[in-house]
Amino acid sequence: xxxxxxxxxxxxxxxxxxxxxxxxxxxxxxxxxxxxxxxxxxxxx
Amino acid sequence: xxxxxxxxxxxxxxxxxxxxxxxxxxxxxxxxxxxxxxxxxxxxxxxxxxxxxxxxxxxxxxxxxxxxxxxxxxxxxxxxxxxxxxxxxxxxxxxxxxxxxxxxxxxxxxxxxxxxxxxxxxxxxxxxxxxxxxxxxxxxxx
Numbered sequence: 259x260x261x262x263x264x265x266x267x268x269x270x271x272x273x274x275x276x277x278x279x280x281x282x283x284x285x286x287x288x289x290x291x292x293x294x295x296x297x298x299x300x301x302x303x
Numbered sequence: 304x305x306x307x308x309x310x311x312x313x314x315x316x317x318x319x320x321x322x323x324x325x326x327x328x329x330x331x332x333x334x335x336x337x338x339x340x341x342x343x344x345x346x347x348x349x350x351x352x353x354x355x356x357x358x359x360x361x362x363x364x365x366x367x368x369x370x371x372x373x374x375x376x377x378x379x380x381x382x383x384x385x386x387x388x389x390x391x392x393x394x395x396x397x398x399x400x401x402x403x404x405x406x407x408x409x410x411x412x413x414x415x416x417x418x419x420x421x422x423x424x425x426x427x428x429x430x431x432x433x434x435x436x437x438x439x440x441x442x443x444x445x
Contacts, residue, residue, distance in 0.1 A: 266358035273327040
């Protein structure tokens with residue numbers, strides 16, 4: 259399990275408030291961040 | 304959804320699935336914006352090919368999707384907590400808030416949160432003297 263370890267880095271496209279951008283995990287250094295994985299859009303959470 | 308509360312606590316949220324950013328856009332426009340005023344306020348990431356899911360050990364190779372894993376990452380980039388659930392059961396936002404408040408408290412004070420802790424309850428100050436003496440200051444809930 260990854261708990262207690264450094265969160266793996268990534269850079270990937272994202273949709274954010276109407277725009278398409280690129281998001282890097284490093285953008286969030288120095289703050290708390292939650293990453294929520296889920297199986298698919300249009301499925302019920 | 305608790306996002307305003309998370310913002311108050313200085314926490315950002317990133318959602319992520321293998322769908323394209325265009326799918327996220329349409330899902331937001333056709334459904335999510337009807338459930339959340341203004342649509343989803345945080346970035347919705349695209350994990351095409353499951354690359355990121357593999358890094359986080361949540362990519363299901365057979366199904367070709369990321370399972371419902373949630374990671375809490377501290378300001379130094381360390382994963383403090385992780386949870387994964389199978390599809391039928393949704394996550395519990397209250398538990399997430401509890402964990403964030405607990406970890407933020409521990410970071411600020413060095414105190415630790417025993418089992419069942421919720422904000423306002425007693426914490427423990429970890430010292431060598433406490434070893435073997437926890438029973439004097441804390442009892443588990445019956």
